[in-house]
Amino acid sequence: MSELEAERRARYQATVVQEFLRKTAEEGDPYAAILLVPDSPYPLYEQIRARGTLHRSAVGAWTTASHRVANQILRDRRFGVRTAEGAKPPEFMPFDNSMLGLDPPDHTRLRRLATPSLNPRRLAHWQPHVERFTGELVDEMLAGRDQVNFMRAFAQQLPLRVIGDLVGIPPRHRPLFFRLSRRMAYLLDGVATVQAARGAAAAIEEMTAMFHDIIAERKADPREDLISDLLPAVEDGRLSMDEMVPMCMFLPLAGTETTVNLIGNGLLALLEHPEQWKMLVADPSLAPAVVRETLRYDAPVQQYRRIAHTDVELEGELIATGDEVTICAGGTNRDPEAYPDPERFDITRDPGPENLAFSSGIHFCLGAALARMEAETALAALAERVPGIRQDGPVRRRGSFIIRGMLQFPVALR
Ligand code: HEM
Known part of the structure; x- marks a missing residue:
């Protein structure tokens, strides 16, 4: 098939999918409407909840926006991330040999190997680095123009700098690493054209080659970073290179695209609720409460x-072997059964049960404490050093139903 023909086919398929989603959404299916990436998915989660704690969308998947039911499924070993036979769902990412794409026992083995690099002792080691990077970024921002796109000038920079150090990317590889990370990040929004798929595949190939180089370098000169931590396991056969490289690639993606948006969404919520921004400015030690409420x-x-992985009876429904359940975490976090007056952003609220922003059960985010620490440091520093910051134009959101964040968030600094 010629390149042009392949491109045409991919576009045709994408159009058919969009058309199906549009029609299904018009017929009143809230999950189909969510897949069309509206500006706010929150009213649609309410519609899912109104249909029951577990609702089968016409798109095929079961959906839940109930905190209780989602938590139960995430902790239930009758559910996994692959099929019972170990097959990946069709549109899995090519690098999803990482722990997030595996069920036990492989998941358990990989998670155990990566955990020490993110334990509290290591976090204490990274804290001063995070503070220094944050200070430098605020300096750079204040030294420039009065108006900036906050995402580009700040939010996107901090997590990449941190993860570069944590994983152990040598300085000379950083520019390429940053470029490829951004290209791969768009994988999370779904790949609609052949050109985009090729771009992503090429980025993965380049990133793989880069990590092979870095791993060889670290073998000769180990340091305090994740790659050095994992090398003994490669040498004694507990970890294969086919697992090590996806792990190194997955962490930058898992650790940046998410944290970037935690910082962005947190600042946006605060600026939209100026009385709460003022509270943080008056007392930056409120930053952990801000981060928790933003999540x-x-x-x-x-x-x-x-x-x-097997037939499961739940909430009066039969989930058959092989059926998919979509956990609408953003919706479960606004479940009135778990959080009173859930639509209200309130940094002083009683925290209630642990929200599902970082998941639950065996895949609970391994970087949760790091992400919190980065966002807390960032928001506290902004409140201290840029108290007059304000929104300065409309935001542009990222076109993704998985990742919620902004591409453009214009702010005036003074
Ligand atoms: C605000 C920031 C973050 C959010 C919202 C977030 C969210 C999540 C979620 C929802 C999952 C589980 C998905 C599922 O259950 O299927 C997950 C898993 C994971 N996250 Fe995060 N994450 C964040 C930051 C980070 C950071 C900074 C790192 C690492 C440096 C990281 C590393 C991981 C890893 C390794 C997993 C897979 C854990 C497993 O499968 O056992 N994340 N994250």
Whole structure:
């Protein structure tokens, strides 16, 4: 098939899917409407909840926006991220040999190997780095123009700098690493054209080659970073290179695209609720409460899914072996059964049960404490050093139903 023909076919298929979603959404299916990426998915989560704690969308998947039911499914070992036979769902990412794409026992083995690099002792090691990077970024922002796109000038920079150090990317590879990370990030929004798919595949190939180089370098000169931590496991056969490289690639993606939007969504919520921004300016030690409430109110990862490994009866429904369940985390975080007056952003609220922004059960985010620490440091520093910051134009959101965040967030600094 010629390149032009392949491109035409991909566009045709994407149009057919969009048409199907549009028609299904018009017929009143809230999940189909969510897949069309509206500006706000929150009213649609309410519609899902109104249809029951577990609702089968005409798109095929079961959906839940109930905090209780989602939590139960995430902790239920009858559900996994692959099929019971170990097959990946069709549109899985090519690098999803990472732990997030695996069920036990492989998941358990990989998670155990990566955990020490993100334990509290290591976090204490990274804290001063995060503070220094944050300070430098605020300096750079204040030294420039009065108006900036906050996402580009600040939010996108901090997590990449942190993860570069944590994983162990040498300085000379950083520019390429940053470029490829951004290209791969668009994978999370779904790949609609052949050209985009090729771009993503090429980025993965380049990133793989880069990590092979870095791993060889670290073998000769180990340091305090994730790659060095994992090398003994490669040498004694607990970890294959086919697992190590996806792990190194997955972490930058898991650790940046999410944290970037936690910082962005947090600042946006604060500036839209100026009385709460003033509270943070008066007392930056409120930053952990701000971050917790942002994760609940506007979660950077809005949904993830599980596959039934066996027939499961739940909430009066039969989920058959192989059925998919979409956990609408953004919706579960606004479930009135778990959080009173859930539509209200309120940094002083009683926290209630742990929200599902970082998932629950065996895939609970391994970087949750790091992400919180980065966002808390960032928002506290902004409140201290840029108290007059304000929104300065309309935001442009990212076109993704999984990742909720902005591409453009114009702010005036003074
Ligand atoms: C605000 C920032 C973040 C959010 C909202 C977030 C969210 C999530 C969610 C929802 C999952 C589980 C998905 C599922 O259950 O299917 C997950 C898993 C994971 N996250 Fe995060 N994440 C964030 C930051 C980070 C950071 C900074 C790192 C690492 C440096 C990281 C590393 C991981 C890893 C390794 C997993 C897979 C865990 C497993 O499968 O056992 N994340 N994250």
